[in-house]
Amino acid sequence: MFRPAGPAALSSLRSAVADALAVAFPVRCAGCDRPDVDLCAPCAAELASDALERRLPGGLRVRSAVVFDGVAARVIRAFKEDGRTALASALGDVLREVWPPEWDAVPVPIPASASSMRRRGYAPVVLVCRRAGWRPYELLRVARPTADQRALGREERAVNLSGVMGVRGRAVARLAGRDVVLVDDVVTTGATLAEAARALAAAGIHVIGAVTIASTPLRGASSR
Numbered sequence: 001m002f003r004p005a006g007p008a009a010l011s012s013l014r015s016a017v018a019d020a021l022a023v024a025f026p027v028r029c030a031g032c033d034r035p036d037v038d039l040c041a042p043c044a045a046e047l048a049s050d051a052l053e054r055r056l057p058g059g060l061r062v063r064s065a066v067v068f069d070g071v072a073a074r075v076i077r078a079f080k081e082d083g084r085t086a087l088a089s090a091l092g093d094v095l096r097e098v099w100p101p102e103w104d105a106v107p108v109p110i111p112a113s114a115s116s117m118r119r120r121g122y123a124p125v126v127l128v129c130r131r132a133g134w135r136p137y138e139l140l141r142v143a144r145p146t147a148d149q150r151a152l153g154r155e156e157r158a159v160n161l162s163g164v165m166g167v168r169g170r171a172v173a174r175l176a177g178r179d180v181v182l183v184d185d186v187v188t189t190g191a192t193l194a195e196a197a198r199a200l201a202a203a204g205i206h207v208i209g210a211v212t213i214a215s216t217p218l219r220g221a222s223s224r
Contacts, residue, residue: 029043030087031044031046031071032071043075047065047094049065052064057190062187063098064213065097066213067214076214079124092129092130095183095212103208106175106180107135107183108140108200109184110196111125111140112126137175137180139167142164181209182207184213186215187212
C-alpha cells in the first residue's frame with residue numbers, strides 16, 4: 001500500500017533535488033554571490049520586514065517591507081531582471097508581513113506592461129502575490145505605453161503615467177463591492193500607485209491602501 005512520505009523524508013528529498021540542480025545549473029546567492037544557493041540565510045535575514053509606512057500626496061497609505069538598498073535591491077533586481085523566479089517565495093514572505101491584519105480587502109497587483117511581459121514571460125507582482133499565499137485580483141490593465149520611469153523626475157513620472165491605467169469592466173462586476181489593496185514591488189515617488197488608485201476610484205472602487213516589497217527615495221530610483 002502506498003504511504004505518503006513524512007516531513008523528514010520530504011525534507012531530505014528537497015535537499016537532494018536542490019543539490020542535484022546546483023550541480024546541473026549552478027546558482028549564486030542573489031544577495032551576496034555565495035555559491036550553490038538562490039538566497040543564503042544571512043541575506044534572507046536582511047530581508048526581514050521593517051514595516052515602513054508613508055502617505056502619498058493624495059492620502060493613500062503605503063506600507064513597505066524594506067528599503068530598496070543593499071541586499072533587498074539586489075534580490076529584487078535578480079528576480080525582475082534576471083528571471084530568477086525562485087526568489088519569489090522569499091519576497092512573498094516579506095510582502096505578506098506588511099499587510100495589516102485589520103485590512104479586509106482584495107489584493108490588486110499593479111499590472112505589467114505588454115513589453116515587460118514579452119521580455120520576462122511572467123508578471124513579477126502577480127507571482128509574488130501568489131507566493132505570499134494571496135489570490136491576486138488582476139483588475140487593472142495598462143492602457144497605453146509609457147516612457148522608462150527610471151530616467152524621470154517626480155513631476156515627469158506623474159505626467160508620464162497620467163491616464164495610463166484602466167480597469168477591466170468584467171472584473172469589476174465580479175468584485176461584489178469589496179475594498180481593494182494595491183500591491184507593487186517597489187515604490188519610489190508613488191506615481192504608479194497614485195495612477196492605479198485614480199483609475200480604480202473612477203470605476204467606483206474603494207482603495208484602502210497599498211503594500212510593496214520595498215520603498216526607495218527618488219535619488220537612485222529604480223522602479224515606480
